[in-house]
Amino acid sequence: MSKLGAILFLFVFCFCLKSIAQQKSGGKTDNLEYYIQNKKIGLRDKATKKLVVPCKYDYIGSFSKTGLTSVKRDGLCGYINSHAVEVIKPQYQAAYYFPENGIAAVKKNGKWGYINKVGTIKIPFEYDEANSFSEGLAIVKKGGKWGAINSLGNTVIPFRYDEFRSFSKEGVASVSLSNKWGMIGKKGNILIECKYDNVFYLNKDGYAVVKRDGKYGVVKKDGKEVVTCEYEGAGSLSDGLLAVKKGEKWGYVDIYGNMIIPYRFESSRDFNNGTAGVYDEHGSYIIAKDTRTIKAFPNSSLIFTVSYCEDTSYYVLYKSGKHGLADDKGSIILPIKYEDIKSNYGDGLFAVKDNNKWGFVDTSGRVKIQFKYEDTNYYFKDERITAKYQGKWGLINTTDNVITNFEYDEIKQYTGFAEVKKGDKWGAINLDGKKLLECKYDEVGWLNSSYGYFTVKLNGKDGYVDLYGNDTF
Numbered sequence: 484m485s486k487l488g489a490i491l492f493l494f495v496f497c498f499c500l501k502s503i504a505q506q507k508s509g510g511k512t513d514n515l516e517y518y519i520q521n522k523k524i525g526l527r528d529k530a531t532k533k534l535v536v537p538c539k540y541d542y543i544g545s546f547s548k549t550g551l552t553s554v555k556r557d558g559l560c561g562y563i564n565s566h567a568v569e570v571i572k573p574q575y576q577a578a579y580y581f582p583e584n585g586i587a588a589v590k591k592n593g594k595w596g597y598i599n600k601v602g603t604i605k606i607p608f609e610y611d612e613a614n615s616f617s618e619g620l621a622i623v624k625k626g627g628k629w630g631a632i633n634s635l636g637n638t639v640i641p642f643r644y645d646e647f648r649s650f651s652k653e654g655v656a657s658v659s660l661s662n663k664w665g666m667i668g669k670k671g672n673i674l675i676e677c678k679y680d681n682v683f684y685l686n687k688d689g690y691a692v693v694k695r696d697g698k699y700g701v702v703k704k705d706g707k708e709v710v711t712c713e714y715e716g717a718g719s720l721s722d723g724l725l726a727v728k729k730g731e732k733w734g735y736v737d738i739y740g741n742m743i744i745p746y747r748f749e750s751s752r753d754f755n756n757g758t759a760g761v762y763d764e765h766g767s768y769i770i771a772k773d774t775r776t777i778k779a780f781p782n783s784s785l786i787f788t789v790s791y792c793e794d795t796s797y798y799v800l801y802k803s804g805k806h807g808l809a810d811d812k813g814s815i816i817l818p819i820k821y822e823d824i825k826s827n828y829g830d831g832l833f834a835v836k837d838n839n840k841w842g843f844v845d846t847s848g849r850v851k852i853q854f855k856y857e858d859t860n861y862y863f864k865d866e867r868i869t870a871k872y873q874g875k876w877g878l879i880n881t882t883d884n885v886i887t888n889f890e891y892d893e894i895k896q897y898t899g900f901a902e903v904k905k906g907d908k909w910g911a912i913n914l915d916g917k918k919l920l921e922c923k924y925d926e927v928g929w930l931n932s933s934y935g936y937f938t939v940k941l942n943g944k945d946g947y948v949d950l951y952g953n954d955t956f
Contacts, residue, residue: 512546512565517936519953526565526934536567541955542947545933549585549600553578560589562600571602579615586634588613588621595623597636606636618654620669622647629658631671640671655704657682666691666704675706686720690738701725701738710740722754722772733761744774752788758811760785760798767800769813778813789826789833797833797846799824808833808848816848825861830881834859843868843881852883862896867914869894869901876903878916887916902927911937920948 515526515535525538536543542555543563551562551570561573562581577590586597586605596608597616612624620631620639629647631640646659654669658677665677666685675682675691682702683692689704693712700712701720716728724735724743732746735754748761754772761768766781783802790796800807800819807819817824823836832843832851842854858871866881870889877889878901893904900911900919910922911930920927920937928938935950946955 512550512552513933515565515934517543517931517934517947517949518951519936519947519949519955522955524936524947524949524955526567535565536563543934544580545931547581548583549581551581551600553580553587562587562602570600571598579613582616584616584619584634586616588615597621597634605634606632614649618650618669620650622649622656631669639669640667651685653685653687655685664693673706674704675702679712684719688720688738690720692717692720692725699727701740709738710736718751718753722757724754724759724772726751726753726759735759743772744770750785752785755788755790755796756811758796760788760796767798769798769809769811777811778809780809780819783807783819786824787826795846797826799826806835810846816846817844825859830863830866832863832881834861841870851881852879860894860896864896864898865914867896867901869896878912878914886914887912897930899932900930919950921952924948 514529516529518525518527518538520538523538524540524543525534526536526543527534540554540556544553546552546565550564553560554563554573556573559573560575560578561569562571562578563569575589575591579588581587585600588595589598591608594608595610595613596604597606599605610623610625614622616634619633622629622631625642628642629644630638630642633639644658644660648657650656650669655666655674657664658667660677663677664679664682665673666675666682667673679693679695681694685691685704691702693700693702695712698712699714699717700708701710702708714727714729718726720738724737726733727736729746733748733751734742734746735744737743748763750762752760757772758769758777761770762784766779767783767785768779769777771777780800783800786799786801788796788798796811798809800809802819805819806821806824807815808817808824809815817835821835821837825834831846834841835844837854840854841856841859842850843852845851856870856872860869862869867886868879868881869876870879872889875889876891876894878886880886891903891905895902900913903910903912903922905922908922909924909927911920911927912918924939924941926940930937937948939946939948939954941956944956948954
């Protein structure tokens with residue numbers, strides 16, 4: 484074979500391997516978008532607008548790494564690949580996303596089981612409720628109780644729990660028995676007995692705040708109660724300290740229940756990066772973990788604490804009907820003279836009200852947007868702000884440029900889009916002000932940014948709308 488022939492052979496061989504791999508995985512899917520025609524859903528190429536999956540489904544999900552996605556047709560669910568091949572014909576009442584282990588939960592005749600990528604039943608249909616596999620386990624319900632199984636269908640955690648929350652990345656789940664909560668490990672081993680009214684988040688150090696008989700304490704991951712349940716209130720464990728309430732006063736204890744800062748405050752905040760905000764009958768304070776008072780603000784109170792970055796917290800102060808702002812060193816950023824302050828997350832700005840108008844200042848107190856707006860929802864996503872001007876809502880950016888006209892009766896900003904209302908109907912715009920949906924729906928739900936569609940409701944019916952305005956009603 485000539486050198487050129489060998490190169491051509493190698494090229495064709497590699498191309499065939501790639502094609503076979505794509506067929507097995509279902510092909511490329513990040514170039515596809517929802518398209519609705521005659522009230523049915525299909526998928527088409529974003530660039531060429533050519534239909535890849537015919538418009539014959541009531542629903543199409545997102546493709547998993549297995550190359551399959553669930554679809555619904557004529558009230559039944561199945562799976563297709565991105566070449567529109569119905570790998571598993573619609574035959575189920577419900578069908579979940581295929582996880583990487585290639586075993587998906589499906590429902591048939593009122594019971595849940597699990598199938599593989601070619602539709603072979605791997606775990607029988609015997610569960611009342613089921614969840615997808617995660618970290619090797621699936622939480623399922625049988626005979627009115629919750630447990631967990633492995634991918635072979637073997638019971639790993641017995642069916643004995645009334646409620647079963649998902650496992651955390653640390654391999655711990657909260658479970659309930661007879662209205663009492665505890666925690667277990669992934670092998671079903673009991674970490675914290677089910678004897679608490681509630682068990683809160685287990686922190687990275689293995690401690691959880693718990694509540695029993697109306698009182699709060701702390702339990703270690705091994706079940707040892709390191710802080711007795713004796714407090715009327717508790718915050719979150721942070722910086723190794725816990726804000727606790729005894730009687731009518733707040734103080735701080737460490738994770739072993741040792742009193743670090745005595746009970747003398749009317750209210751307290753969690754520590755963050757070594758400082759916390761508190762107040763008593765004399766005023767508000769920023770305190771350090773070693774009990775030092777970093778700064779006192781006489782005759783004022785702390786409304787809330789805001790953290791914008793890892794090394795700084797900001798404290799909103801209140802005094803005689805006015806608001807101000809301080810940083811965690813006690814330096815006054817805004818004097819206590821404003822009618823209101825709202826915290827805004829993401830761009831280091833605060834919404835501030837003065838003379839009945841809202842403007843925006845940065846963390847050094849400089850006015851970035853003049854006081855001229857009637858209201859703001861204080862959403863800061865992608866440097867966009869919702870603001871109300873002359874009775875209507877619109878979008879501006881953080882340099883006060885108008886993104887969309889002030890024409891809406893209500894506006895809610897989310898990642899990637901804003902939900903807008905005119906009269907009693909809802910629509911959607913993108914964050915550049917482009918209209919995505921006409922204001923004609925009773926409700927607008929979430930946006931699937933991968934395939935470009937919204938969930939909506941109209942006249943009591945749920946449906947879908949693509950980015951071209953076609954819907955399924």
